[in-house]
Amino acid sequence: MINSNVIIQTHQLTKQYGQALALDHVDLSIPKGSIYGLVGNNGAGKTTLLKILLGQVFPTSGSFSLWEAQEETAWRRNRRRCGAIIEAPGFFPNMTAVQNLEYYRLQRGIPGKEKVSEKLKEVGLADAAHKKFRQMSLGMKQRLGLALALLGEPELLLLDEPINGLDPAGIIEIRSLLQKLNREKHITILISSHILAELENMATDYAFLSRGKVIQQLSAKRLHELCGTYLEIRVTEPERYTALLEKELHQRDYKVLPDGTIHISGQLEDVTPYSKLAVEQGIGLLALERREMQLEDYYMHLAEDAQRR
Amino acid sequence: MTNCIKSEFYRVFHTKEVYLLTGVCLLAVLLFNVVLWFMSTFTMDFPWATTKYVFSMLETSMHIPLLLSAVMGSVVVSDELKHRTISNSVAFGLSREQIYLAKVIVGTAASAACLLVTEAGFIGSGYLLLENSGPAYTMSLLKGTAACIPAWIAGMVAFISLYYATGKESGGIWSWILIMVAVPTVVGLLGLKFELCARLSSWLLYAMMSHTEPGEEWLIYSWSTTAGFMKCHVAGIIGIALFIGLGIMAIRRREL
Numbered sequence: 429m430i431n432s433n434v435i436i437q438t439h440q441l442t443k444q445y446g447q448a449l450a451l452d453h454v455d456l457s458i459p460k461g462s463i464y465g466l467v468g469n470n471g472a473g474k475t476t477l478l479k480i481l482l483g484q485v486f487p488t489s490g491s492f493s494l495w496e497a498q499e500e501t502a503w504r505r506n507r508r509r510c511g512a513i514i515e516a517p518g519f520f521p522n523m524t525a526v527q528n529l530e531y532y533r534l535q536r537g538i539p540g541k542e543k544v545s546e547k548l549k550e551v552g553l554a555d556a557a558h559k560k561f562r563q564m565s566l567g568m569k570q571r572l573g574l575a576l577a578l579l580g581e582p583e584l585l586l587l588d589e590p591i592n593g594l595d596p597a598g599i600i601e602i603r604s605l606l607q608k609l610n611r612e613k614h615i616t617i618l619i620s621s622h623i624l625a626e627l628e629n630m631a632t633d634y635a636f637l638s639r640g641k642v643i644q645q646l647s648a649k650r651l652h653e654l655c656g657t658y659l660e661i662r663v664t665e666p667e668r669y670t671a672l673l674e675k676e677l678h679q680r681d682y683k684v685l686p687d688g689t690i691h692i693s694g695q696l697e698d699v700t701p702y703s704k705l706a707v708e709q710g711i712g713l714l715a716l717e718r719r720e721m722q723l724e725d726y727y728m729h730l731a732e733d734a735q736r737r
Numbered sequence: 738m739t740n741c742i743k744s745e746f747y748r749v750f751h752t753k754e755v756y757l758l759t760g761v762c763l764l765a766v767l768l769f770n771v772v773l774w775f776m777s778t779f780t781m782d783f784p785w786a787t788t789k790y791v792f793s794m795l796e797t798s799m800h801i802p803l804l805l806s807a808v809m810g811s812v813v814v815s816d817e818l819k820h821r822t823i824s825n826s827v828a829f830g831l832s833r834e835q836i837y838l839a840k841v842i843v844g845t846a847a848s849a850a851c852l853l854v855t856e857a858g859f860i861g862s863g864y865l866l867l868e869n870s871g872p873a874y875t876m877s878l879l880k881g882t883a884a885c886i887p888a889w890i891a892g893m894v895a896f897i898s899l900y901y902a903t904g905k906e907s908g909g910i911w912s913w914i915l916i917m918v919a920v921p922t923v924v925g926l927l928g929l930k931f932e933l934c935a936r937l938s939s940w941l942l943y944a945m946m947s948h949t950e951p952g953e954e955w956l957i958y959s960w961s962t963t964a965g966f967m968k969c970h971v972a973g974i975i976g977i978a979l980f981i982g983l984g985i986m987a988i989r990r991r992e993l
Contacts, residue, residue: 482828484993507830514828518821520748527751535744536829576825586828 435460435584435616436481441490443476443640450476452640453490458618458633463610465631466620467727472637474620478514478586481618482507508536511582513590517573521562525553525572528561529579538580547575552601566593574602578609585609587619591626603630628723636730643734655721659692659699664712666690672709677701683729741831741839745813749847754812759851762805766795766859774866788863789870792878795859796958799885800946806848806889807913810896813844816906824993833988837901841981844893852889856882884960887973888942892917894977898984901991918943940972 436458443451451473458464466474479485481492483503491498494506519528529544548557551571556564564572570593577585585606591599607630609615621627627634634651636644646654663669666688673679673692682692692702699716706713749755770791777786784790817823826836860875895917900909921941928935938944945959945968952961960966 479993482824483830484824484827486992504830504832507828510828510830512825512828514824515821518824520752520815520820520822522752523748527748531744531748532825532829534747535740535826535831537740580829 433460434458436492436494436618438477438492439490441477441480441492442488443473443480443485444488449640451480451487454637454640454642456635456642456645458616460616461610461614462632463606463617463619463630465627465634466618466637467624467627467634467723468620468637469622469731471639473640474637475515475588476640477637478512478588478618478620481586482510482512482514484514508580509583510586511577511580511584512586512588513570513573513577514586514588516592517569517576519561519569519572519576522560524558524560525564525575526557528572529576532576533579536580543579547578548572550578550605551575552598567595567598570594571598571602574605581613583615585615585617585619587617589621590619591621591623599626606630624724624727625722636727638731638734641734643730651723651726654693655723655726656693658719658721659702660715660717660719661690661692661702661706662688662714662716663690663706664714668709669706669711672705672711673702676705738835738839741826741835742842745839745843746846748815749813749843752815754815755809755847755851758805758808758812759854762851762855763858766855767862769794770859770862770866777867786866787868787870789874791863791867792860792874793956796878796881797947797949797956799881799958800943802852802885802889803892803917803943803946806892807896807910807917809844809848809851810893810900810913811906811909813840813847813893814897814900814906814909818901818904818991818993819906821993827993833991834985837897837984837988838981840897841894841984844897845890848889848893852882852886880966881958881960884958884966884969885946885973887970887977888946889973891942891973891976891980894980894984898980898987901984902987904991940968942972942976945969945972 434457436456438454438456441451441454441456442449454473454477456477466477468474476485480487481494483500494503495509497503497506520531523531525548526544529547530541533541533544545554545557548554551574553568553571553575556568559568561569561572570590574587574590577587587606590606591602594602603626606617606619610617619627619631632648634644634646634648635642661669666684670682670684670690673682673690679692682690684690699718703713703716705711773786773791777783815822823836827833860878896909896913899912899916900906903909903912921938921943924934924941925938925944928938939948939959948959949956951957958965960969
């Protein structure tokens, strides 16, 4: 049963290259109107997932739906409603920005020649309109890729590392543009990035991938709850201290890292009971610090957990 | 499909490669006629400055345009897999078959334009600069050209298909040389000893284009007889069909 509020749904999607599993039975649901962040290290399977959705590579097994479409002809029809940048933007090196966009405008049957200059202006490339692609900087190429993605007035944008190569001002500009498109034109955006802080400022939903597997899917709201403040404690006897934590303070929401560092999450306005516990029980307290969990830290913890399992 | 063809036309005629290829071909044939004219002007009894000689020279070299058809194929595919431009087209919902067929159609049109300019320049400059040997040789050249057109298209289609099959321009070049030149040459040589190879060789495009034998008055080409002319067309059309089949299979399977 396809949910009409879901644009993309994958079911046990798997891609194998030789012996390597690039995607391992991935189940994902991308809600309509969301900015959906795909978070993962290199080789996590983000690009492979996007390429399968766009028909560039073929899945080994599993299925997916793009809007209501569940087979090749219907996928192709619905891909016309998409805009995409996958890996480095691909253009003809000896053609100018205008010529490259005009080529795709004609190919996709998009009416109105003025669309090309409009999109170039929208992504801040109006001045480089007649510059050949091979002479452009990485940032300019990235902007041209975005102009191409926006050319057909898409309802869904699939963007693979779209801010790669942009300078800090460019990153802010493109991020604002994407947020504006999502807010004003209700464009759903599926975006992958290894610059996790960038997604943190933009995404409404997340999926964390590691070694081809989805290790967690959650909303930005839930992530912010999970990424809240935590207490980092280092003591001389971590095992004894955690037993006392449970017995004396009834605290079970903690994690012991391989180096013995203890992370305690939850309501931590008053940290005195934690230091007092160590001192009263004669356990050496080496460090006690209140910390803010960033998206990056959260992902690292998740990935480490997934690897241990 | 129409949009795909339009965009290919736009690209091919907005980049310099087709103009460059046409320019080089035209320059080569003009230079040939100019050199002969120059020689006849300054050499007494120079026998080669006639339309009979130059037009026949081209007619015996119909395998050269076959080699150039691979260059046209390369212009048309424009290393799309390396530049990842075909990935964009697929991502925006175009069918791989449409992309491939648009390239074949536009490549054929561009080849026709290139051929028209080059041959018009060659015949025109021949009449202008050299001694006119009569219309028979011009007609023979035009007949030879007409006979070879399907084979030249097959050569271009073969390059496009082999490019998608191998995934690289260098792969396309080497496999094209192997299939279109090396195999016919070897089969042709074996044909000197084995009848079966000789019969097979007579159907292979490269061997067909370069085959000549002495006749009573002048040279006899593969297309000199009506049956031979038809055979050239049939072999060319079979080649086009086979390579289109290979190309569609290759582009359907290729991961981008």
